[in-house]
Amino acid sequence: MQQQREYEDTGVEVDGGRLAVRRWPGRPGAGTLLAVHGIASNGLAWTRVAGELDGVEVIAPDLRGRGLSRDVAGPASMARHADDLRAVLDHFAVERAVLAGHSMGGFVACVAARRDPLRYSRLVLVDGGLGFPVPEGADIDAVLHAVIGPAMRKLEMTFEDRAAYHAFWAGHPAFAELRGPDVEAYLDRDLTGAEPELRSACRAAAIREDAEDELRNPEVFAAIHELTVPAEMLWAERGLQDEPVGLYAPDVVAASGLEAEGVALHFVPGENHYSIVLGLSGARTVAAHVRDAVAASPVARA
Template sequence: MSVQLYARDVGGGTPLVLLHAFPLSSAMWLAQREGLAGRFRIVTPDLRGFGGSLLGADEPSIDAMADDVALLMRRQGIARAVVGGLSMGGYVAMALARRHPDRLLGLVLADTKASADTEEARRNRLRQAEVMEAERSVRVLVDEGLPNLLGPTTFRQRALVYGRVRGLMQATPAGAAAWAQRAMAARPDAFGTLRDTRVPALVLVGDEDRLTTEDDARAMTEALPNAELMVIPRAGHLSAIEQPDLFNQAVAEFVSALARTAR
């Protein structure tokens, strides 16, 4: 059963729905709301359990998260949108493309991958979920996950970004983080979905991303029938936060081109 998501909705024009990374919230898209709302309608929901959205009682599932987003779009009167997702948000965007393809004008996949988890990665997610539920804390995520979320350049030169991401992680409810880890552990391979996608796509990846690499990004770009790839320099897994100007420029050019062809 779908959950009604809390969402920030600013600007006007072509709708751009941005889905946040794990274990953050729509607060991560501040620079995108500020930088892009003058040109597009920017909708940034908190995925279920995160930020201002309730978790609900469903079994952990990326598909359930995608259905939530489709319900939000209907509620906000958005027939079709460019849907973008970073990391976990990318998994949700790909599930939306599979389950609700008529909702898409275009697809932006940033620092994410279409392959399912390896057995080792799946076990690690489930272990962290158990620890978070037992401790009622996301400490294990901050200790183990934060070092991989940001690139070396950010650790050396962007102390404010590091502090902001750490704060966003610490604000995440442990129950929501455990639910999302289980949902991601169970997600299927999405390459078939990408091959069937009929809308234009933009694939973005930070050149210092250790979690979802440039190889992962190229594999998605090659699977998509109509896609372009951009590698963002001096950015790790959270390219939209680490290099917001470059990220915004790439997305703005992509959405503007789509809007022109849709007229």
């Protein structure tokens, strides 16, 4: 049974509004993890990882345009999210933290670490951060539908109640084994509106803006290759829809040059793109790497 940790929900002022943040307080001197979710997700994706990090302060914002940060105004991009992360650290008087990012959050983390290397002691990238550009002229919506599938279709749907939304995800092949109150709370945070017309809290414009930046910006592609802080990347065996080959095929990882550049690479067998953070075994694996990163980092608060 995973430990249930005390938490607090708060807001942090950023350009365009108030960013919603879930924070699990830690023990003095035990270090801080700043955790960044994926393109159509929210901060509660990190709940199970936080549950494995007793004593470590874990701070997980809903990125602008998602979850309870849906109404934060202004365009989205990896650089804009990096600015928001800096504001979050300042709000909680954290001078330096371990930075983790899942999926698109990995790209945000790499850009943030390149922009503010003194604020981050180490990076833990989880099935994200390594770019693969899309063909010139490809329609971003079509690419997103092909890659993230149901996570994109949900933006076009309404749901009569929370149970219907949970059932929608229960039918997702990568969610087949993902159950429990933590997963339900994560899904509930992605709902807005009122029954019988609930819809995803993800703002479609923010998803598209981030996808354009993540998939077409050379500076975003380069960030992982230009890091000046220690970094590691965990990559899942299986894909976004539980395909046998993950988001990063073994040959892609081998050809990336990351290992030669000093990024430690860790293959995570048996997990897919979602279960690596939302599943109990995946969360334990990620937390073990985070725990090591925190232990190797000096504790710094302003």
